[in-house]
Amino acid sequence: GAVVSQHPSRVICKSGTSVKIECRSLDFQATTMFWYRQFPKQSLMLMATSNEGSKATYEQGVEKDKFLINHASLTLSTLTVTSAHPEDSSFYICSARDFAGSEGDRYFGPGTRLTVT
Amino acid sequence: QKEVEQNSGPLSVPEGAIASLNCTYSDRGSQSFFWYRQYSGKSPELIMSIYSNGDKEDGRFTAQLNKASQYVSLLIRDSQPSDSATYLCAVNKAGGFKTIFGAGTRLFVKA
DSSP: OOOEEEEOSEEEEOTTOOEEEEEEESSSOOSEEEEEEEOTTSOOEEEEEEETTSOOEEOTTOOTTTEEEEEEETTEEEEEEOSOOGGGOEEEEEEEEOTTSOTTOEEEOOOEEEEEO | OOSEEEOOOOEEEETTSOEEEEEEESOTTOOEEEEEEEOTTSOOEEEEEEOSSEEEEETTEEEEEETTTTEEEEEESSOOGGGOEEEEEEEEOTTSOOEEEOOOEEEEEEO
């Protein structure tokens, strides 16, 4: 089956620093990738939709300048958390849609656990 | 009203029983519906997708969709302790590819 990887799987950073998370589709082309955030015991909250070659579409309440998304190729999208604060500590998960598949063909990465101290 | 609603549970069933998980959604134009399973600390994995009214069976899992009632369910037959997880209902919003998740139902299968 299709594989989506994320790197790093776990990161700890100090408050005020920036962290970049990579999401890669390993064996398919993903024109669209989605970034989710999940706090403990809560569901996945969609943060933004990332389209290859164009600006990301952010959900209401998500700060564009704080969560920078770049989708420079059909297999890579990055999420940069700028000036991270402890409240940004969360589980960040990307999902990629298979360009050649049906509407339902989307695959999740293993997630990145961010801890801001 | 939340876009996708689920009973948070926990739902506890004995091993071998049928577990029934329910979900309602608000966007009447939604066309694609999914059930994901998520173990603690892991990302979700797709169990079932359903697009048409009626039942769809895959092994021990049966998804049921009723668009008129805006209702989706998942039945797990012969429940096993390894089925213990959080089950997320997800819906693709009409006109786009955004997938919105419910809060999830925690299922415990007692051996």
